Amino acid sequence: MRVSRLFGRTLRAAPAEAEHAGHQLVLRAGLARQIQAGSFALLPLGMAALRRIEAIMHEELAAIDGQEFRTPIVQAATSWQRSGRYADYGPLMLRAEDRSGRALVIAPTHEEAVAELAAHEITSYRQLPQIIYQIHTKYRDEGRAKGGLMRLREFTMLDAYSLGADTASLDQAYEALAGAFTRIFARCGLDVVAVEASAGEMGGGEPREYMALSASGEDTLVLCDACGYAANSEVAERTASDGCVRCNAPLRLARGVEIGHIFKLGTRFSQALGANYLGVDGAEHPIVMGSYGIGLERMLQIIVEQHADAQGIAWPQAVAPLDVQLLRLGQGEDVRAAAEAAYADLCSAGLRVLYDDREETAGVKFNDADLLGLPLRVVISERLLKLGQVELKRRGGAAHTVAREQLVAAALQPT
Template sequence: MKQSQMLIRTLREQPAEADTKGHALLLRAGYIRQLAAGVYSYLPLAQRVLSRIERIIREEMEAAGAAELRLPSLHPAELLRESGRYELYGRDLMLLEDRHGREFALGPTHEEVVTALVGSEVSSYRQLPVSVYQIGTKFRDERRPRFGLLRGREFLMKDAYSFGRSEQELDAAYQSMFEAYHRIFTRCGLNFRAAEADSGAIGGSGSHEFMALAAIGEDDIAVCSCCGYAANVERAETRSLKNDRRTDGEAAASGVAGAGSKEAPKAAPKAAPERFATPGIRTVEELQDACGLRAEDILKTLIYAADGQVIAVLVRGDHEVNELKVKAFLKADTIELADEETVLAAAGTRPGFVGPVGLSLPLLADHAAMAMAEAVAGAGAQDEHWRHVVPGRDFCADHTGDFRLIRAGDACPRCESGSVGLVKGIEIGHVFKLGTRYSGRLHATFRDERGQEQPLIMGCYGIGVSRLLAAVAEQSAREDGLCWPPSLAPFTVHLIPVAAQDGVQMELARRLYETLRSQGMEVLLDDREERPGVKFKDAELIGIPWTLIVGRGAAEGRVELRSRSAGTGRELAAEEALAEIIQPGPDLML
């Protein structure tokens, strides 16, 4: 393809709208343009990357036994009302009325449409299991679109759905998709982790998020230093003492201990609780500073309203409450920190001085809090705290469990030896065991071997296709431009004759162009009459794996071959350059 035909305009300046490195480079290198907030046009360069991603996805979906179909974007609103998502999504749904006043939602995903479709196509167990997928546009009216393609309002997605007769068939489909996702993201050259994820309000028996690691990621992921464990921080379990018999000394001796090892019980001094004055001292940090305490020797008591019911949650001073875990334990729809008035009414004092002793509220305590030998805690009265509070002696919890967020350095909840680190990730895929969440509500059933109507057992499996492009751009962003993995690059070779008026250079360039194309290589020929510096800078921005420069050496049949990933270049005979590109040998990396 000739560059003059590709509608590539590069920008020398940093675009004001760009809020990440990758986003800035996609704009600067002429891949995308914003039409409205969160709504983007994909220029020819980006379209080529998208089509490569789509090809990889299609190959792996077919290998996983899923059949491609194409479902409409206009979804009758009543379908989403039946499933409950109309209310759940609320203003995130884009809604319209047709000329006859019938309401439609623009599909945010296609669970309802595919469930209704497969429910009507499948009547017998003999037609199961079956899996389908599509690649297409989704619409979500994000309140705050940002990071370019990463959080847009119109975006490309691959969504797959599996339908089976049993949990076993769901598990098999899930596993097959899980493996396909690993192959897809690996082939896309992505640095990623599959993280255990929260199943959220939808329920279901399992869920993984595929996370592209990137500093700008909106999600925190806990990753084990030893085993393969990874989980969204929202979801990551923490190790309970019941499963961790190590003492401080043992953990230190093993050399892998993080803060998690501090959960081990200390020798119990068993002094009686003692009240002390803490005027105006409300937070763990203030207690540390004013009283010379360690955060891990303090008990933190937080008051929440869960579906309107007031409860207390107890964690160690150096830990944070994981509200999702509390919410899941209570099976509540909403949870929020109680306001000052509610705290005063329910706990008899203001926030900062609430403590577990004598508290007349339902109390959920984190394992680590209950494992403390003794602690400092709010006294339940203004400007006072207790010291020598012993959990289990001076107060009891209504339930002890895992109610805190995992922290960097905590012991891995899976393996014996690792500790977790926290990394940032961009969610690029999500696999999900839906069970009968949709088939139940939409009455999508089949007749089993005994002639009984049963709801279809479903899974759903998404990949953010445009987001994947952005994530790869983010990971491959350099100071001077993009650097695409060969599998996704819009072209394999960027062929640059230095002087467009030079007949010898143009003739050699033309010959190289034809030869490479005849070998099935995708070549971008810079046929513009621009200064060499402009051409080279544009090539760096665009980030094609090989740059082949035809300059003064053309008369002797010599060219320069640059590798974008290695950042190196060297002069060699045109035939040698062709050989390296077409059949990369051991010296591929120049």
């Protein structure tokens, strides 16, 4: 990708409405742009990072035998009326009507759709257990959409659902999904703690939230450094001056943002929507469900916030939108040819390269490279070219030079 052709531009300064570091970087680096309050367009660099997060999610879900599926976003109100949530969900649910006056829901989540599907597809205990998931759009009519990608009206969620014959099977699925979520966060470079949470309108047992430590967080967490106990202060009803419930050590307060949430739903939705299976005993039983969600745009912004310095983003390798930022410094024929050759060589070696081919000053190019924060920066300059050299620098590391012929080998070296 050539910077001169890139759709989406960097900003020298963040707009005033961006209060927190993650929000500012998302805008300054050109990852996303606000279209209207609570609705953002993802620009190519933001989309590329999101796709890498998705790829990690697909791998980890496949590893626990999760199967990808997809439900419609615009749904008839009837299944929501049957579950009781048409009335209970509250103002977050966006409602609509079709041309014949039929009531519709723009789905904020998909437990009803999954229970309806399960009622069709699952007949016997032999088909259980199942884990199904999608990575798709959710809509919630948030009263105060703010903080950039933190609280959106339209956002992407990994939502997974487990279907089992009994509570033992639900417990197993819950642990499998919890493990997958933990691996997803670790691979994406996110610092996250799992906390006890409240179930809210979902009901069900053992809700667990995955909270990213973040100065921009709206929640207060109580953490025990001695035994690892962590809880949302809403739930724990404790302050730092109380001791840890488990080990009595002093507690620490920290701000956090919810990135993921997992619930044991039990049979609430399957009973409401008639999702039953025929058991070994020959009798009908309700399917025992679990529900598991992660917000992708929010996760993207928190990754950026947790991996940044004064100059800009320092992407974790696994989710960086591209691998290399290649800078051409100078306008001469020789340096242009050398930079084009380096671009072709790095791409042929399988690296994803952002090539800064613009007629800009070295200062502008260095600043943008630090702001975008790809894992490796390569400089082709007139001065180095005379010495037969190119410069490499890992984001956050020191610059060093290698002979031109060694560029690809040096770029491919693991960090």
